Amino acid sequence: MARSCSARLQGEAAAFTAALRTLVNNPQFSDVTFVVGREQQRVFAHRCVLACRCQAFRGMLAGGEDPPGSVPPQGPFVLGNVQPEVFLAVIEFLYTNSVTLNSHIALEVLTSSVEYGLQDLCKLCVEFIKDTLSVEQVCEALQAAVTYGQADLQQHCLAFIESCTAAVVRTRGFHELSDVVLARVLRSDRLAADELDLVQAVREWAHVSSAVLERPVPEVAAVPVRELRLPLLAPSELATLESHNQRDLLIPAESIAAAWRCHALRRGSGVPSRLCRPRRGTRPRDHHRHLDPHAK
Numbered sequence: 081m082a083r084s085c086s087a088r089l090q091g092e093a094a095a096f097t098a099a100l101r102t103l104v105n106n107p108q109f110s111d112v113t114f115v116v117g118r119e120q121q122r123v124f125a126h127r128c129v130l131a132c133r134c135q136a137f138r139g140m141l142a143g144g145e146d147p148p149g150s151v152p153p154q155g156p157f158v159l160g161n162v163q164p165e166v167f168l169a170v171i172e173f174l175y176t177n178s179v180t181l182n183s184h185i186a187l188e189v190l191t192s193s194v195e196y197g198l199q200d201l202c203k204l205c206v207e208f209i210k211d212t213l214s215v216e217q218v219c220e221a222l223q224a225a226v227t228y229g230q231a232d233l234q235q236h237c238l239a240f241i242e243s244c245t246a247a248v249v250r251t252r253g254f255h256e257l258s259d260v261v262l263a264r265v266l267r268s269d270r271l272a273a274d275e276l277d278l279v280q281a282v283r284e285w286a287h288v289s290s291a292v293l294e295r296p297v298p299e300v301a302a303v304p305v306r307e308l309r310l311p312l313l314a315p316s317e318l319a320t321l322e323s324h325n326q327r328d329l330l331i332p333a334e335s336i337a338a339a340w341r342c343h344a345l346r347r348g349s350g351v352p353s354r355l356c357r358p359r360r361g362t363r364p365r366d367h368h369r370h371l372d373p374h375a376k
Contacts, residue, residue: 222238
């Protein structure tokens with residue numbers, strides 16, 4: 081008797097993907113409709129494709145906690161908080177395992193990929209964002225990376241900010257950072273900016289945040305201000321800073337007093353050592369040699 085043999089043979093993937101792509105937002109044979117965004121754009125899809133590719137859609141289309149055998153919801157499903165272009169990118173990925181991205185939607189597609197539990201789409205978004213990072217978008221990308229726990233993207237964004245700090249701190253994205261993320265940026269020794277410029281950048285950020293959050297400047301700035309390296313400033317700069325500080329109380333009086341003590345005692349004792357360490361972009365001052373106990 082002849083022995084039975086079996087094998088799984090793979091056809092051309094490109095042709096298969098191209099065929100499925102013709103079904104993206106195609107009303108023909110569609111059995112589910114979404115109404116997307118403020119534009120209320122209709123997007124057509126197929127339950128079987130969405131359900132087999134995404135657990136979140138499977139729950140939505142099956143009625144969530146409804147008992148087995150019950151009639152699934154017929155829609156249309158209203159998704160008012162997502163742009164149509166972003167939702168269509170997600171649909172494209174579900175049908176073809178590929179996605180068309182641009183710099184205007186990549187971060188929002190990343191957000192949707194996290195919300196829908198699509199790890200492969202998330203990875204594609206992260207790679208695209210890293211490859212197309214710009215001065216204008218790096219802070220928004222960093223904020224998203226922290227929010228969604230994307231450690232690799234966080235490190236990439238921080239390295240980018242370190243390389244062109246002076247330009248980044250002037251962007252709208254910098255002014256929209258959360259206090260925790262801004263503090264994380266300010267902990268870096270490799271920022272390419274002088275401390276005086278960083279103090280001014282934090283002051284501008286604080287005034288924007290204060291207006292948006294309707295909270296006092298000292299309150300919104302409490303976390304990032306602790307990362308400013310005031311002992312690096314020269315006495316004349318520190319005196320000017322103290323004068324400006326009387327207007328908005330950005331910096332706690334005790335932090336300024338600690339910086340003055342460093343000058344008076346000619347050493348960095350009394351403040352954390354990291355606050356006496358020059359950054360890559362710090363302009364040299366005569367007193368810096370007294371702050372570092374290892375300096376010659």
